[in-house]
Amino acid sequence: MKIKNGFVLRRVLDEAIVIPSGEASKSFNGMIKLNDTAAFIWEAIAGGKSLPEIAKSLSEEYGISVEKATEDANKMIEKLLTEGFLEK
Amino acid sequence: MSGKKTIEEILSSDGKYVSTTVGFSMKPLFHDRRDTIIILPKSGRLKKYDVPLYRVGESYILHRIIKVLPDSYVIRGDNCKDKEFGISDEQIIGVLHSFYRKDKYGEVSSLGYRVYSVLIVAAHPFIWACRRVRSCVSRLLKRK
Numbered sequence: 001m002k003i004k005n006g007f008v009l010r011r012v013l014d015e016a017i018v019i020p021s022g023e024a025s026k027s028f029n030g031m032i033k034l035n036d037t038a039a040f041i042w043e044a045i046a047g048g049k050s051l052p053e054i055a056k057s058l059s060e061e062y063g064i065s066v067e068k069a070t071e072d073a074n075k076m077i078e079k080l081l082t083e084g085f086l087e088k
Numbered sequence: 089m090s091g092k093k094t095i096e097e098i099l100s101s102d103g104k105y106v107s108t109t110v111g112f113s114m115k116p117l118f119h120d121r122r123d124t125i126i127i128l129p130k131s132g133r134l135k136k137y138d139v140p141l142y143r144v145g146e147s148y149i150l151h152r153i154i155k156v157l158p159d160s161y162v163i164r165g166d167n168c169k170d171k172e173f174g175i176s177d178e179q180i181i182g183v184l185h186s187f188y189r190k191d192k193y194g195e196v197s198s199l200g201y202r203v204y205s206v207l208i209v210a211a212h213p214f215i216w217a218c219r220r221v222r223s224c225v226s227r228l229l230k231r232k
Contacts, residue, residue, distance in 0.1 A: 010106065010188055012126050017106050025108040025121045 001045065001077065001088050009034070009042050018042065018085065032083075037062070041076045045086065051077070095141070095148060096181050099129050105141075105182060113165030114139075114150060117204070123189050125150065127182035134161065137205040139184035139196070142175055150184065154209055166208050169216055 006024025010017050016039035020028040034042060040061060044054040051073060058069035080086045098105050105127040109118040118125070127141050127150075134140055138153050140163070154171065155162035161180075163172045186195040194201055 008124070008188075008191070010124050011193070012106050012186075013104060019106060019108055019124060021108050021124070022121050025110070031106055 001081075001086050002048075003042070003046050004085055004087050007085050009039060009046065016042070032085075037072060038076055041073055042080075045077070045080075095127075099127065099182050104128055104185070109150075113168050114152075115167040117166055117189070117208075118150075118187070123187060125184060126186045128185040130177075130180050130183050133177065134180065134183060137202070137209065140175075140180040141182045141184070142179040143181060144179065148181075152205070152209070164212070 004024070006020050006022045007018055007028075008021050010019060016034040016036070017031050018034060019025075019031040037058070040058060041054055044057055049057065051070070054073045055066055055070040058064070058073055059066045062069070064072075077086065081088075093101070095105050107125055107127070108121055109123045109125055110121060112120055117123075130140065134153055134156070136153055136156055139150060140153065140161070141148055141150050142163075143149075149165075151163045151165040151168070151172065153161045154164050159176070160173070161175045163175050164170070184196055186193065188194075196202075196205075
């Protein structure tokens with residue numbers, strides 16, 4: 001899975017925002033705000049990490065179990081897939 | 089009723105407006121659909137070299153102030169030949185605070201950006217003189 005071409009994460013005044021650039025900005029006019037966990041997962045996906053790797057990093061970063069981290073990462077990935085920001 | 093917010097409404101509710109740049113008028117600083125601008129609401133009068141987001145009719149424009157007048161501003165895009173006169177404070181809805189050029193973050197308060205602002209305004213006559221000469225030479229060469 002990877003982030004669709006043309007969507008970028010920007011850190012703006014302590015907020016994480018995803019906005020379109022390039023061709024994507026012609027069809028998607030807006031932005032989405034991500035919370036800390038979502039932004040962490042986005043950056044992990046952008047960095048080419050797999051789901052188990054993302055869950056492990058998330059578990060270490062936030063001090064939660066790997067099972068809980070996997071559940072959270074899965075939910076986030078499903079949401080991003082549904083919204084059209086990711087492709088398999 | 090449309091659910092889409094105007095930029096003025098976004099600035100008012102969120103305290104900032106983030107967007108992808110569109111157009112070529114602020115090149116070489118911003119490129120079409122490549123860079124990201126972060127706009128904050130305007131507070132008080134702006135200064136020379138500030139980059140306001142202002143409204144002309146239905147269009148939003150982001151250009152640079154090159155002269156501050158008592159009741160208006162003279163504004164020009166970094167890549168534009170002509171000045172725009174009579175832009176009032178009422179037309180200005182926000183001002184550039186920071187940006188991403190590709191993936192590199194920058195703030196208008198940084199020394200590098202401030203030096204760039206002064207240079208791009210000072211160099212404007214030379215840049216356009218060079219473009220004019222180049223254009224004339226190109227036309228002459230085509231005639232031969």
